[in-house]
Amino acid sequence: MAVHFHEEDLPAGVLADGPIAVDTETMGLITHRDRLCVVQISDGNGDEHLVRFGPESTYDAPNLKAVLGDPDRLKLYHFARFDLAAIEHYLGVEAGPVFCTKIASKLTRTYTDRHGLKNLVEELLGESLSKQQQSSDWGGPELNEAQREYAASDVRYLHRLREELLRRLEREGRLEIAQACFDFLPTRAKLDMAGWADHDIFSHA
Template identity: 80%
Template sequence: MTVHFHEEDLPEGLAFADGPIAIDTETMGLITHRDRLCLVQLSDGHGDEHLVRFNPGSTYNAPRLKALIGDPGRLKLFHYARFDLAALYFYLGVMAAPVFCTKIASKLTRTYTDRHGLKNLVSELLAADLSKQQQLSDWGGPELNEAQREYAASDVRYLHRLREVLASRLQREHRMEIAQACFDFLPTRARLDLAGWADRDIFSHD
């Protein structure tokens, strides 16, 4: 297991294994328009993670990363895809689809709990411990320390295995069809967030 660090784009010639790609982002905060994209993490589920850092003033000209994220033939795995899709679309100009979101899958299957964070899923479903100590650290600094790199890598390290468990549960509970409809809607949900409808239920009568 190796964490590979890259600046501004994936290196030329890097090949990911076929199949789903796990993706996560780190930003300067939770307001996409204000808080810049600092890091994109990726894993093909075969043991290594790749971190792509964007520096202040970046033009986000990352053709190889964009091609991977925008590949319509490759499933993208996220935990809370709604946020990551908006950040990637706003800064890189590419919409990641199709999508599987482990948070949505958890909410549709783990109805016996209200704990749907990645740490909770990894602990219960995979019997592994996920540290969140670096979650609120400064991702825009001149250097990312080893603890930050390990934290960032761990956010994509388990998504392939979580998808397997959660997909099985969705099938068991006969909720795969509704889950897939939710996943398919996520790119539109991200665009609505960016367009100013983040906190409005447009399906409501009000």
Template identity: 75%
Template sequence: MAVHFHEEDLPADVSFGDGPIAVDTEAMGLIPGRDRLCLVQLSDGKGDEHLVRFRRGSNFAAPRLKALLGDPNRLKLYHFARFDVGIMQAYLGIMAAPLYCTRTASRLVRTYTDRHGLKDLVKEVLNVDLSKQQQSSDWGAPELSEAQREYAASDVRYLHALKEKLDERLEREGRMPLAQACFDFLPARALLDIAGWADQDILAHDG
């Protein structure tokens, strides 16, 4: 297992096989446009994680990264897809779908709890303790610490295993079709966020 760090794009010799790819992002905050994209993390679930860092002033060209994330035949795994696909759309100009969101799946099958963060989910489902100490650190710093890199890598390290366990529960509870419908809608939900409807339910009945 190794964490590989890259600047501005994936190297030409990096391969991720043919299966689903786990994806996460780190940014200066949670509002695309105000808060810039700093890091994209990737894993094919086979032991290595790849981190692609974008510095201040980047043009976000990243052709190899965009080709991978924009591949319509490759499933992308996220924990909070709504944010990740939104900020990558805003800065990379691609919609990184089709997708699977472990947070959404957790909400559909772990209705006995309101704790759906990655740390809680990994602990219950996989019995692994994640450190979230670097969650609120400065991702735009000129140099990222080893602790930051390890934290970023851990955010994609367990998504394949989580999907397998959550799929078992979705099938058991008869909620897989509903989950898939949610996953299919998430790109549109992210576009609504970017367009200014982040805090409004446009489907709600207002009277």
């Protein structure tokens, strides 16, 4: 297992075929204001790749865009809604199709309101996940080892979580509705970027 660090693009040919786990680190939670700093990717075979973008980046990352925009490659996220918006806004690609472990958790783990990645990893996989660097400065000139490990850990477990959550969705008869939610997520991200982030357009109000 190794964490590979890259500047401005993903090298060609470093990922195996099949689903990839994806996550992002930004300067904050407002997509238009808070720039994309890091994209993390893992093919589930033990290595994680971190792609860092500097403050003056033009986000011209053809290899990364090709992978993220591949409509035949499933992308695994935890809270895909945010990552999809950041990727589309800064990299200009719709990074689907999607499997979101947070949505899958909410549809299956109805016995709890704790659906964070740390909670899922601990309960479903029996692993410990540190969130100490969650609020650190991702836009600095260097990423320290703690930041790199944190970023890598956010994609490290998503393949295994998907396997377990798929079993639970099938067991509870909720796989079809989950898939419909996943299919809608790129549109949900577009609604967020268009100004409807805090309003439920399906509500009566």
